[in-house]
Amino acid sequence: MKRLNSQLQEDGCPLELILLIRTLLAGCKEISFRVSQGELAGVLGSTLSDNVQGERQKKLDVISNQILKDILSESGYVKALSSEEEDTVVGCNPDGKYLVSIDPLDGSSNIDINSLIGTIFSIQHAPQWMEPDDPQAFLQPGTQMVAAGYVLYGPSTVLVLTTGRGTHGYTLDKTHGGFLLTRPNIRVPEQTQEFAINASNQRHWEKPMQDYIADLLAGKDGPRGKDFNMRWIAAMVGDIHRILSRGGLFTYPFDYREPNKPGKLRLLYEANPMAFLMEQAGGEASTGTQRIMEILPTEIHQRVPVIMGSKEEVAMCLEYHNREAN
The missing domain is CATH 3.30.540.10 (Fructose-1,6-Bisphosphatase, subunit A, domain 1)
Incomplete structure (x- = not known):
């Protein structure tokens, strides 16, 4: 070995x-x-x-x-x-x-x-x-x-x-x-039926994330036409490891409780390194509006919203955000 x-x-x-x-x-x-x-x-x-x-x-x-x-x-x-x-x-x-x-x-x-x-x-x-x-x-x-x-x-x-x-x-x-x-050469499956989110914060999310998660929870009877499972470890490192192992989507989105803190996760210490790993494994990583790795930091403890994981599911989540923006 x-x-x-x-x-x-x-x-x-x-x-x-x-x-x-x-x-x-x-x-x-x-x-x-x-x-x-x-x-x-x-x-x-x-x-x-x-x-x-x-x-x-x-x-x-x-x-x-x-x-x-x-x-x-x-x-x-x-x-x-x-x-x-x-x-x-x-x-x-x-x-x-x-x-x-x-x-x-x-x-x-x-x-x-x-x-x-x-x-x-x-x-x-x-x-x-x-x-x-x-x-x-x-x-x-x-x-x-x-x-x-x-x-x-x-x-x-x-x-x-x-x-x-x-x-x-x-x-x-x-x-x-x-x-x-x-x-060697971990690859994240492009499609998934698993997602990770702290659902207790649901009432604080923006409308695109509210709509996206609601459609996932609607399962095969909803617009997505398939059932999804939710997993939440309460440690980003554990949730990302699961996604790198078998696919999925992880998100800690923007919420309205502290508008001056646009997310919970730190750009330098959590979002950037995990985005690098995810992209190198064939996944995607975004804030909902831009690629995480292209953000120019403004201070060392900066926070950002995070959406990352299986390529097609991240794209679907971003579609909800794009609809709202347009």
């Missing part, structure tokens, strides 16, 4: 990028161990503080962020780090060639119930004329990413990664500590 290094070399990755990815994954393996210990290690429960997003931090959020911050800062390959758990960017090595954006532990609400959680990351080239602590360096469209992926901490620890040459899945072999290629 092919090792991670071999696949990255085959994909033409420069040595420093390979070493950076290996460093980041060393931190993820440490997180995987802490997650597996659970209550035995005293890592469950919440802290008494909120992050920059105004969300109450879990102990594992803080631990995971610190593990990745320390290992990436010390690697020498990273000029600056941006994290969902940090107020601003973390300057690392002025001579580092790369910028790394991370969601250290996606799915925090699942921590205490022993359900799916994961780490999401993306890597970009660092503008060498900018200072390491300048947030402007991160305001690049997703098309500038050189790598993106996630590590899912489930019954097995799984890495899904792209460097722009397809999306590949790896499984952590805990007998020797390496990631082995188990799902």
Whole structure:
């Protein structure tokens, strides 16, 4: 079975990028161990503080962020780090060639119930004329990413990664500590009868999303003429992994509760890396009005609506949005 290094070399990755990815994954393996210990290690429960997003931090959020911050800062390959758990960017090595954006532990609400959680990351080239602590360096469209992926901490620890040459899945072999290629060239089925959405927010959605979901729920007796199943894991990393495994549509749409926050998910830490993985696997990723990877960020904690997954179903969802716009 092919090792991670071999696949990255085959994909033409420069040595420093390979070493950076290996460093980041060393931190993820440490997180995987802490997650597996659970209550035995005293890592469950919440802290008494909120992050920059105004969300109450879990102990594992803080631990995971610190593990990745320390290992990436010390690697020498990273000029600056941006994290969902940090107020601003973390300057690392002025001579580092790369910028790394991370969601250290996606799915925090699942921590205490022993359900799916994961780490999401993306890597970009660092503008060498900018200072390491300048947030402007991160305001690049997703098309500038050189790598993106996630590590899912489930019954097995799984890495899904792209460097722009397809999306590949790896499984952590805990007998020797390496990631082995188990799902080369993942392809998302173009059609699906599954969707993932937090239906409890239905009353806050815009009309196109209201109409689209209503037609899905109408099943074979409705305008779509077929039955759909809804799945919701409450962790983007888990829902996207399911879609990369068997197809589907994931959406966290705009809602009217906080108009100044056009979505719940963060562009740098969640939407962009998942869009890169999805597109490289033959899927699509949009806000409802534009391709996610073409958005020019305005700040590092920017939020966006998200619609991504099987190509034909994303196109159908966008058709509802286009009808409303016209």
